[in-house]
Amino acid sequence: MKPVDRRSFVHPGHFIRRLGHRLSIKVAAAIVGVAALVLVCAGGMSLWLVLGAQMRTVTALHQLQAATAAERILRFVDELESHLRWLIAPSWSSTNEDDRRIDALRTLRALAPVSTLRLLDPQGQEQLRVSRLGPDVAASGADFGRTDAYRAARRQGRHVGPVYFQDGSEPYVTIHLGGASARQGSVVADVNLKLIWDIVAASHIGEAGRMLLVDDAGRLISHPDISLVLRRADVSALPQVQAALASSPSGDGTSLVAGRDLEGQKILSAHARLPSLGWSVVTELPRAEVLAPVYASIRLSIVALLGGLTAAIVCGVLIARHMIRPIETLTAGAARIGAGALDHRITIAGSDEFAELGERFNEMAGSLQAERATLENKVAQRTQELARANQAKSRFLASASHDLRQPLHALSLFVDELHANPTRERRARLNDKLAEAVDSLNGMFDAILDTSKIEADAIKPALSRFPVAPLCDALRVLFAPAASAKGLELEIGSSGLWIESDALLLQRILQNLMANAIRYTDKGRVALSCSDHDGQLTIAVTDNGPGIPTEMQSDIFGEFFRAPTPGQSGERGLGLGLFIVASFARLLNHTIGLDSAPGRGSTFAIRVPIVSPVAEPLPAGGLQRHASFGQGRHAAVLGDDPAARDAATGLLRSWGFDVREAASPAELESAPVDLLIADADGIAAGGVIATITAIRVLRPALRIVLLTGQTGAIQPREACADIDMLRKPVLPIALRAAVTKAMAGPAGP
Amino acid sequence: MRNRRELLIMTACAAASRGIAATPGRVRRIGWLTAQPAASLVPYLDALREGLVEQKLVPGEGIEILYRYGDDRMDRVPALARELVESGIELLMVQGAAIPDVLKLGLPVPIIFVTSADPISAGFAKSLSQPSRDCTGVTFMAFELLGKRLELLKEIIPGLGRVAVLGNPHHAGSDIERASSEEAGHRLGIAIDFIATPNSGAVLAARADLAGLRPDAISLLPDGFAIAHRKAIMAVANEERIPVISGWPVFAQAGALCTYGPRLSLIYRRIAFFVARILAGARPGDLPVERPTQFELILNQAAARSFNLTFSRAILARADEVIE
CATH class of the missing domain: 3.90.20 (Hemagglutinin Ectodomain; Chain B)
Structure with a gap:
């Protein structure tokens, strides 16, 4: 017996719940995992793109602001220049000294950043100086003609000198403007750059950003906190200033420069160069302000990611539950059906x-x-x-x-x-x-033996061709005495045709049918007739006995069936006759027909294939077995008790055997023997097996029956396992049965 | 323009003012000390208060200004200064002649000076860019302008040969101003006489000097004293038929021929920046001394006519304002 699977004893509900939980967790985890992967990838990528775009935007924005501030500074200088240029627009000789002075004074008054103005004649000599604080000087004749600034101004129209700090505090620059033609004069203006503060302070750099203006040495020219300028705070070492000074004069930076302002606050910086002045605008933006939208994006992405994950978890759990429910129903149903509730039906909605x-x-x-x-x-x-x-x-x-x-x-x-x-x-x-x-x-024994052989499937039909006439003759001989004894008229028909069948089995079939007919018929006739139809010979056995009721007709071919109304003779069969008939007919592939009705007698017909005659007819002796089945066979009785030998010999002879007696195996040498009845007690004690074995070696085809007087259990050894052993005293019936069995069985091992 | 400027100042000093305004319940006290009478400074103190409001320091709302006036008595200055310090002021603004005396006291509060003198030569600051540790302020650049005024006088008054410089000898740096005037006079070929007017009595006494010297013009050194006594001084000058030049519009309005000097209201307004920064924790030494960047020339046409003078085109070209 196989060990019982313990799991089948677990309560099905519990099992399903566990299964459901495991599965739903797995499904939910898979959905959430995939969703999370997608979300994280998509979120990360979009964040990366957004951050990149934002950084570019922020950078571009602040570079633009720096450029705009630089533009304002340039415009401031350009406006100064255009005002100042009016002074030297006419040719020097076409203006008189007074007009030039008045124009210069007006210009000085109009241009607050200009503290001193000088007008130079075309030769580069100072002809007029007007000042806000210093003395006005007319025609000092100071020669500027040889200065580099004057030459540069003459050559390029404008020269902006280096930034200097008046009294070590206020930033100033000197601007030389030269006329385009040699007849024009020049103007030199000292400009107080402290007044650029208006522009610098007005430049909105982000929310809390600011701009610095530095010269080419990194010195602070302007700053929203003018105090830093006035006290000449050193900004040249700041990384953002360094970056501005290091950048190419025309190009702006491509990215923001990280640094710290003078207060140490973390900033990001853009810059713009003013190449014509040699100055640079540097913007400083609090890092937190610049990155605020970036951080906002990150926060938004995280919130979106968390939201997405939450939605994925909710969806995953819902989907998993939705998916698991039918599986749970199925599992529960399968468990119930498996537990034997075959009438249980699973209900799952949907299609x-x-x-x-x-x-x-x-x-x-x-x-x-x-x-x-x-x-x-x-x-x-x-x-x-x-x-x-x-x-x-x-x-x-x-x-x-x-x-x-x-x-x-x-x-x-x-x-x-x-x-x-x-x-x-x-x-x-x-x-x-x-x-x-x-x-x-x-x-009776023949019937029992036939039945047992049929049940043992031990009968192998040996088909042959033979004429039907001898068979009919044998039947007539066999049943004439019985029929006349009962006063019945016996008619045995015959035919000259040959048929193909097993002669012995067919004879047994017909014998049984005839015996039954005679047994159950008290008066009238019993007939056997042969007729041919369609290549088949129908051999019919007819009686005018009581007949068989229709309801019994299907049962009569079963084992041990006996008609409830036996013949008046009282002679009864064992009820095996028709069973044997039907079994043999099946083995021979012959069909059996029955035509019967109560009071009208019965006709059993068997149909046998008709064949053409063959040369040698079957010897008729084979059909005489019933009368003396030992006829033509040689039997030997081996034993040391003559009385016992006599009894066995007499019996065997009465069955037709040619019997020879022997006291020892040696006497049987060279004698023809088909069957050996050996008295085991008569052979030297312990030598039975050896004797039998020796005999079998010599005569492998010999059929043997052993007799013994021992009262214990008969335990045949291996060598004689197939040999029947009979206990003495042996009844003739038992011996006949054993002999019949031995003769029917295969010869020897 | 004015609005934009206010906005800019507010923006620039947002950090400083925020720290102050964000301290509710606590009244921060600052002191104002001058040796002059209150009347002499009314318009300028208004400018100062406007500046403070621009810096989000509204007097009466978290900040209190304690004003102390010496009423021309220099000897009262130290006591007033100590009194202010004892009142718990966090900084002291000192104007004019009181500055040297206050600085000598070595008060334990930051000091913002408001001077017409050169702070370096007066010893108030080591340099413009880095003044002393606990003292900074603004200057009106008086002595630089003295030569400029003489130059203008010379252009307005043909044949100008002698100018009397009238000034308060107690004014810090007055020696330098006097020297500077003499040096400019020498350069311009003008004889300079210095008439010291330490008090109102001296103003009247100056009349005799003027009558004796017969200068072609008077250069009145602009300071609190001059403002306080401008009417008396102008009266004396008019009686002597001597045109007066000075620094600030107030004198032109009082009858002076012309004035040339910085826009004082801007400077007073600028003081508020120092106040805000120092209250926010800045060291005075980190706040450079600021000088005026804007100057104005005011001409008094009526005065010119009374002296039979005509403003030339060149002078008019310079003028910022002509009073009829």
Whole structure:
């Protein structure tokens, strides 16, 4: 017996719940995992792109602001320049000194950043100086003509000198403007750059950003906190200033420069160069302000990611639950069906694969249920059949033992009578009676043996071609005495045709049919007829006995069936005759027909294939077995007790055997022997097996029956396992059965 | 223009003012000390208060200004200064002649000076860019302008040969101003006479000097004293038929022929920046001394006519304002 799977004892609900949880967690985890992966990837990528775009935007914005601030500074200087240029627009000679002075004074008044103005004649000599604080000087004649600034201004129109710090505090620059033609004069203006503060302070750099203006040495020219300028704070070392000074004069930076302002606050910086002035605008933006939108994006992305994840978890759990529910239903249903509730049906709504699967489960359960019902029916039927067979067997045993006892009882009475020395006439009658009783027994044993052989599947039909006439003759000889004894008219027809069958089995079939017909017919006739139809020979056995009721006609071919109304003679068979008929006919592939009705007699017909005659007809002797089945066979009786030998010899001879007696195996040498009846007690003790073995070596085809007087269990050794052992005293019937079996079985191992 | 400027100042000093305004419940006290009478400074103190409002320091709302006036008595200055310090002021603004005396006291509060003198030569600051540790302020650049005024006088008054410089000898740096005037006079070929007017009495006494010297013009050194006594001084000058030049519009309005000097209201307004920065924790030494960047020339046409003078085209070209 296989060990029981313990799991099948776990409560199905618990099992399903566990399964459901595991599965739903897995499904949910898978969905959430995929969603998270997608979200994180998409979020990361979009964040990366957004951050990149934002950084570019921020950079561009602040560079633009720096450029705008630089533009304002340039415009401031350009406006100064355009005002100042009015002073030298006319040719020097076309203006007089007074007009030039008045123009210069007006210009000075208009241009607040200019503290001193000088007008130079075309030769570069100072002809006028007006100042806000210093003395005005007319025609000092100071020669500027040789200065680099003057030459540069003459050459390029404008020269902006280096930034200097008046009294070490206020940033100033000197601007030289030269006329385009040689007839024009020049103007030199000292400009107080402190007044650029308006522009610098007005430049909005982000929310809290600011701009610095530095010269080419990194000195602070302007700053929203003018104090830093006035105290000449050193900004040249700041990385953003360094970056501005290091950048190419025309190009702006491509990215923001990280640094710290003078207060140490972290800033990001853009810059713009003013190449014409040699100055640079540097913007400083608090890092936090610049990165605020970036951080906002990151925060937004994280919030979106968390939101997405939450949605994924919710969806995942819902989907998992939704998916798991039919599986749970299926599992629960399968568990219930598996537990035996075949009438359980799984209900899953919808038309999806799960519903389909549920339907399949239901169909399977239905099939199982139907199958089980069929099986149960079959089992019940078979049980009933078995019970019926059992009953029949029991009935048979009861009747068979009674039937077998009848002739035995008669035999013992006759034997007793013989012992009483009856008269000669009486003895002759007794002999006939004895023979009759023995014949009766023989018939019964033959039937039992045939049945047992059929059940053992031990009969292999040997088909041959033979004429049907000798068979009919044998039957006539066989049944004429019985028929005349009952006063019945016996008609045996014949035919000159040849048929193909097993002669012995066919004879047994016809014998049984004939015996039944005679047995159940009290008066009238019993006939055997042959007729050919369509290449088949129909051999019919007809009687005008009581007939068989239609409802019984299907049962009569079963084992141990006996008609409830036996013939008046009281002679009964064992109920095996028709079973044997039907079994042999099946083996021979012959069909059996029955035509019968109560009161109208019965006709059993067997159809046998007709064949063309062959040269050598089968010897007729084979058909005489019933009369003396030992005829033509050689038997030997081996034993040291002459009385015992005599008894066995007498019996064997009465069955037709040619018998030879021997006291030792040596006496049997060279004698033809088909059957050996050996008295095991007569062979030297312990030598039985050796003897048998020796005999078998010499005569492998020898059929052997052993007799023994031992009372213990008979335990044949291996070498003689197939040999029947009979316990003494041996009844003739037992010996006959053993001999019949030995002769029927295959010769030797 | 004015609005934009206010906005800019507010923006620039947002950090400083925020720290102050964000301290509710606590009144921060600052002191104002001058040796002059209150009347002499009214318009300028208004400018100062406007500046403070621009810096989000509204007097009466978290900040209190304690004003102390010496009423021309220099000897009262130290006591007033100590009194202010004892009142718990966090900084002291000192104007004019009181500055040297206050600085000598070594008060434990930051000091913002408001001077017409050169702070370096007066010893108020080591340099413009880095003044002394606990003292900074603004200057009106008086002495640089003295030569400029003489130059203007010479252009307005043909044949100008002698100018009397009238000034308060107690004024810090007055020696330098006097020297500077003499040096400019020498350069321009003008004889300079210095008439010291330490008090109102001296103003009247100056009349005799003027009558004796017969200068072609008077250069009145602009300071609190001059403002306080401008009417008396102008009266004396008019009686002597001597045109007066000085630094600030107030004198032109009082009858002076012309004035040339910085826009004082801007400078007073600028003081508020120093106040805000120092209250926010800045060291005075980190706040450079600031000088005016804007100057104005005011001409008094009526005065010119009374002296039979005509403003030339060149002078008019320079003028920022002509009073009829």
